[in-house]
Amino acid sequence: MDSILVTGNGPLNGEIPIAGAKNACLTLMPATLLSEEPLTLTNAPRLSDIRTMTTLLQSLGAEVSSLQDGKVLAMSSHDLTSHKADYDIVRKMRASILVLGPMLARDGQAVVSLPGGCAIGARPVDLHLTALEALGAEMELKDGYVHAKAPGGLKGGIIEFPFVSVGATENALMAATLAKGTTVIRTAAREPEIVDLADCLRAMGAQIEGDGTSEITIQGVDRLHGATHPVVTDRIELGTYMLAPAICGGEVELLGGRIDLLQAFIEKLDAAGVHVQETPRGLKVAQRNGRVNAVDVVTEPFPGFPTDLQAQMMALMCTANGVSVLEEKIFENRFMHAPELIRMGAQIDVHGGTATVTGVERLKGAPVMATDLRASVSLILAGLAAGGETVVSRVYHLDRGYEHVVSKLSGVGAKIERIKGQ
Structure with missing residues (x-):
């Protein structure tokens, strides 16, 4: 099994190109199931999760071609041959549940295995199922599979989530585009990935209003057509690499970065003493004053501080001046990186969903183990400063969400290499 070797060697300087968003692309790909015409995605990230979704779509009969070194995905679902998403594929990635709504909307039937993915909490699919039931679907859980039917097609309805769920909003949004009548989604997720999906669906002929707010209205249409759509910038990769110069010192420009994608996160960096500046090509991040200041963080749905940047922020706080408190309100079990950071000399006290971090002057290099996708990159960031x-x-977790992490970081002066397993 591969590993990553990191040697702390001072400030970073240069530029890092930011890829298209993994979470957006994994949502956009199932949208091909809504139409018989081709859907082409540009600015696609080159990740193992994208390959897993490709395999899943192909197992349903969709054609998926990877072009321009993987940056373009050309898809066509003109002739679906199956409506069953098998466990052997779905267990690898929770986003696989997003084929449920499109298949049900298009053909009135779907059988989808309950999903897998990172072990960072229960993340049940109940909200996905109740949302589709509000559109007239009949659901049955049997032998680890969701058996869904809508013999007369889906019908518009009111979907009111008890709390914000990005995935359930995405599934409901896609299904509602082909439902008869009007659908209103309340307590909808507001993430940039939701807006990106709505933009793509509108390009395919969907009638959607209110995306980016907590209430989305969809007027169902009879059919969707083909389209070409660019995947939005990956705000989590962006935030991760913004933390590299913050934790090591130096100045790095993130190509394609946008402040509006990470407003709450950038406000915390500013409070910590990290300078962020817009440039014609993206964002420039600089940290020249030694140790940053400790800041408190509470994870929240967008536009709040992203849960997917909590582990990386903790790595920064491990060497901050003062005591910081990080509260995780989105997923349980999302402090599994804390014991590994402690192995590197960090002072972290975890109680339930709260972690108290007392900054130390410097971490020490150590052998550590990645427990999930974001934890893996937080340990690399810590290693840069140790x-x-x-x-x-x-590091197979890392490959699910970060393309070419070694070359991107070494390109700005980090001493990092991938070691092939035996």
Whole structure:
């Protein structure tokens, strides 16, 4: 099994290109199931999760071609041959549940395995199912699969979520585009990935209003047509690499970065003493004053501080001046990186959904183990700021969400290499 070797060696300088968003692309790909005409995605990230979704769509009969070194995905679902998403594929990635709504909307039937993915909490699919039931679908859970039917097609309805769910909003939004009549989604997720999906669906002929707010209205249409759509910038990759110069010092320009994607996160960086500046090509991040200041963080749905940047922010706070409190309100079990950071000399006290971090002057390199996708990159960031060598094992998590992390970081002066497993 591969590992990543990181040696702390001072400030970083240069530029890092930011890829298209993994979470957006994984949502946009199932949208091809809504139409018999081709859907082409540009600015696609090159990740193992994208390959998994490709395999899943192909198992349903969709054609998926990877062009321009993987940056363009050309898809066509003119002739679906199956409506069953098998466990062997779905277990690898929670986003697989997003084929449920499109298949049900288009053909009135779908059988989808309950999904897998990172072990960071229960993340049940109940909200996906109740949303589709509000559109007239009949659901049955049997032998680990969701058996869904809508013999007369889906019908518009009111979907009111008890709390914000990005995935359930996405599934409901896609299904509602072909439902008869008007659908209103309340307590809808407001993330940029939701807006990106709505933009793509509108390009395919959908009638959607209110995306980016907590109430989305969809007027169903009879059919959707083909389209070409650019995947939005990955705000989580962007935030991750913004933290690299923050934790190491130096100045790095993030190509394609946008402040509106990460307003709450950038406000915390500013409070910590990290300078963020817009440029014609993206965002420039600089940290020249030694240790940053400790800041408190509470994860919240967009536009709040992203849960997917909590682990990376904790790595920064490990060497901050003062005591910071990080409260995780989105997922349980999302402090599994804390014991690994403690192995590197961090002072972290975890109680339930709260972690108290007392900054130390410097971390020490150590062998550590990645427990999930975002934890894996937080350990790399910590290694950049640590004395000596840090070896991060189980980096297959990393490959799910970050393309070419070694070359991107080494390109700005980091001493990092991938070690092939035996």
